[in-house]
Amino acid sequence: MSKKPLILGIESSCDETAASLLTENEQGIPTILSNIISSQVNVHKEFGGVVPELAARSHVEKIDMIVQKAIDDSGRKIEDIDAIASTAGPGLIVCLSVGLSFGKALAASLDKPFIAVNHLEGHALSPKLDSNLNYPYLLLLISGGHSQFLNVQGLGKYKRLGTTIDDALGEAFDKTAKLLGIEFPGGPQIELLAKKGDPNKYILPKPIFNKGGCNLSFAGLKTAVLKISKKIKTDQEKFDLSASFQKTIEEILYKKTKIAFSEFENQNKVSTKKFVVAGGVAANKNIRSILKKLCEEENYQSIFPPIEFCGDNAAMIAMVGLEKFKLKQFNNLNYPAKPRWPLDENATFLKGAGVQL
Ligand code: KG4
Ligand code: ZN
Secondary structure: OOOOOOEEEEEOOOOEEEEEEEEEOOOOOEEEEEEEEEEOHHHHHHHOOOOHHHHHHHHHHHHHHHHHHHHHHHOOOHHHOOEEEEEEEOOOHHHHHHHHHHHHHHHHHHOOOEEEEEHHHHHHHHHHHOOOOOOOEEEEEEOOOOEEEEEEEEOOEEEEEEEEOOOOHHHHHHHHHHHOOOOOOOHHHHHHHHOOOOOOOOOOOOOOOOOOOOOEOOHHHHHHHHHHHHHOOOHHHHHHHHHHHHHHHHHHHHHHHHHHHHHHHHHOOOOOOEEEEEOHHHHOHHHHHHHHHHHHHHOOEEEOOOHHHOOOOOHHHHHHHHHHHHOOOOEOOOOOOOOOOOOOOOOOOOOOOOOOO
């Protein structure tokens, strides 16, 4: 039996301090030995969003303990680790620096390779944590900071098909929640409140619905929610607005994913067409079911990471580390933290006033 690589993944790009030990079995299927996540929700709650300085301080306070726990829970020894993979971007630079420096220092002291991981690549590969997924596949990445359709052709090989031109979808959920007086991060709460409301009560705009290919836009929707929220008096109206928002998002994603399907098919000639939805918002069950329905209609295989791997975690960072380790894609210890690090470096930046679609 050959020795399988043992990878330590470290994540600190935003408001989760996380560490995970990962290996693979004889069949090459990843095996998570430990997965520790410490969320800072309580630190940021009263501010209605992540405060970078407080987030960084909390990472500094917890990182040693979280990494130690990940090692203890894995049943392995620190000296058994073959490589250390840390998130290097994108994210808040003061937060990234904590996990990145810790990972580099540990790699240096153990004399093991260091691997710099793109957080978005972690989300992109997260379904591999529990399934045998081969390239290429179409990815819809919907998180608190990003909303993109990507043609995933291989490790490190991404072609962006569409992106949001303003807010990310998670951001739109969180801002809507805030307007309704729900504590940060409100995305999951909107999903729950929506179940008690009438989805047809309010007609909300669907920006760039009929233009811009599979690019997305949510800022106009937020403005409409703002106007309606000022007139809301009862809980039932709150539920109705949540339900109308959730329904509008489903309609936007259904239509834009259909467009992304045809763009993906133009770029890839494949017999099995695969569609992956990843990132924090992929935990939304109604979004999952509407996209699953579309996949059935269009003959796509739909793949979702388990709910616990949709949000930020270090197992997905270790997963990228494992793939890079096998290809000997190591990085120097002077690798910088990158606040902006697109998966498709060639794609045009599509944000701000005057964007041409
Ligand atoms: O991927 P993630 O954990 O962090 C980033 O990399 O951004 O995504 C967090 C985002 C937050 O905006 C949160 O409100 C949203 O995902 N989210 C949801 C749900 N669960 C998390 N949005 C809608 N429905 C959910 N069930
Ligand atoms: Zn994330």
